[in-house]
Each structure stands twice: as structure tokens, then as C-alpha cells.
Amino acid sequence: MSYCVNCGVELDQTASFCPLCHTPVVNPNQPVDTQSPKPFPTEPGEVAPASKQELSILITAMLACVAVCCGVLNIFLQSERVWSLYVIGAAVMLWIWLVPPLLMRGMHLLLRLLLDITAVAIYVYLISLDQNGTPWYLGLGLPIILWGGAVVLLLGLVLRVYRRSLITSVTIVIGSAGVFAVGVEAFVDRWLHGAWSPSWSLVVLAVCVGMVIPLIIIRRVPSLREEVRRRFHL
Numbered sequence: 001m002s003y004c005v006n007c008g009v010e011l012d013q014t015a016s017f018c019p020l021c022h023t024p025v026v027n028p029n030q031p032v033d034t035q036s037p038k039p040f041p042t043e044p045g046e047v048a049p050a051s052k053q054e055l056s057i058l059i060t061a062m063l064a065c066v067a068v069c070c071g072v073l074n075i076f077l078q079s080e081r082v083w084s085l086y087v088i089g090a091a092v093m094l095w096i097w098l099v100p101p102l103l104m105r106g107m108h109l110l111l112r113l114l115l116d117i118t119a120v121a122i123y124v125y126l127i128s129l130d131q132n133g134t135p136w137y138l139g140l141g142l143p144i145i146l147w148g149g150a151v152v153l154l155l156g157l158v159l160r161v162y163r164r165s166l167i168t169s170v171t172i173v174i175g176s177a178g179v180f181a182v183g184v185e186a187f188v189d190r191w192l193h194g195a196w197s198p199s200w201s202l203v204v205l206a207v208c209v210g211m212v213i214p215l216i217i218i219r220r221v222p223s224l225r226e227e228v229r230r231r232f233h234l
């Protein structure tokens with residue numbers, strides 16, 4: 001048995017250095033045993049990254065847990081309204097958004113969007129049924145959901161082509177937000193007044209255009225682009 005001459009810690013037979021103070025071990029009576037295995041791992045352990053299956057199981061378990069807990073709580077609290085159905089519907093919608101894209105590798109953008117929009121449309125429809133608001137759903141809710149889906153689809157297709165640059169992506173997203181706002185106001189006006197009289201959405205559109213134009217200039221002028229990249233660590 002050897003002890004460190006510097007800090008006095010007891011040393012394993014295989015130690016050539018003190019594990020605490022790194023003093024070399026020199027004991028003429030007991031040479032360092034280089035054959036026996038070391039008492040500690042010599043290579044850093046690595047944890048394998050979580051697989052998509054494991055992640056989808058985790059998400060499913062979390063959402064199911066929330067849904068079941070709310071259902072049970074609803075039963076025990078004996079409230080008149082079945083409010084837990086709202087939470088359960090939201091959990092189902094989130095599951096459709098998150099899990100199929102994880103499990104199906106290379107899921108087509110169109111299929112994914114179709115699935116997501118259908119989930120939102122069904123969820124809002126069920127809410128409208130509960131609130132006795134089917135005309136509202138057909139006249140206003142569904143058109144806005146479909147309009148949102150169309151804008152996101154266009155956004156996805158354009159971003160696929162221009163995904164190289166973050167500045168370009170941000171420009172496209174801001175521009176789409178402006179266009180979406182105009183569409184939403186058009187549907188709201190048509191539902192409320194029967195005719196489209198643009199007001200607030202034009203303000204949103206103007207703000208978006210006001211942000212898009214400088215971003216396009218930055219994208220086009222190399223010196224500005226480099227300055228922005230440096231300042232924002234892009």
C-alpha cells in the first residue's frame with residue numbers, strides 16, 4: 001500500500017499519479033502495477049442522444065398524463081361544465097402536431113400541414129359545438145384557420161428555397177405576418193359588416209413592410225450584412 005508523499009492520500013496499486021494532487025508516485029518497494037485494471041473509468045462516458053421514439057413516448061406520456069389528470073379532477077370536483085374536454089382536446093391536438101413528425105422520417109411538409117390544420121379545425125369546431133356557435137365557426141373561425149394554413153404553407157415552401165440565410169428567413173416571416181393580418185381583418189369585416197373595410201390590418205402591414213424594406217437592404221449590401229452578422233453573432 002502506497003501513500004501520496006504530498007497530501008497523504010491512500011493510493012491504489014495501479015496509480016502512477018496521485019488522483020488528488022497529481023504528484024508522481026515513486027515507491028521502490030512497490031512498483032506501479034500497470035497490468036491490473038484501474039479502479040476508475042479511464043475514458044469519459046457518453047450518454048447516447050435520445051432517440052425520436054423515446055422522445056415521442058415521453059411526449060405521449062406527458063400529454064396523456066395531463067389529459068387524464070384533468071378528466072379525473074373534473075369528475076371529482078363535480079362541476080356542471082365538462083371543462084376537461086377542452087384540455088383533452090388541446091392535448092390531442094398537440095400530440096398530432098408533435099408526435100407524427102417525430103415518428104415519420106422526412107414527413108412531407110404538405111401532409112404535415114394538412115394534419116396540423118385539420119387538428120386545429122376539429123378542435124375549434126368541437127369548442128364551437130359546446131358554445132352553440134356553429135355559424136360563427138363556419139363564417140369566421142374556419143376561414144381564418146384555412147387562411148393561416150395557406151400562409152404557413154406558402155411560408156414553408158418559400159423558406160425551403162431561401163433557408164440559407166437567417167436574415168432572409170426573418171424577412172419572409174415578418175412579411176407573411178403582415179399578409180396574414182390583412183386576411184384576418186378581411187374575414188372579420190366580412191363576417192361583422194358584410195364588406196371589407198381595411199383599417200388595423202393596414203397598420204400591421206405598414207409596420208411589417210417598414211421592417212422588411214431595411215432587412216432587404218441589409219441583405220443586399222455586403223458591408224451592412226457583415227456588420228449585422230457581427231453585432232448579432234449570426
Ligand SMILES: [Zn+2]
Nearest residue numbers: 004007018021
Ligand atoms: Zn496527493
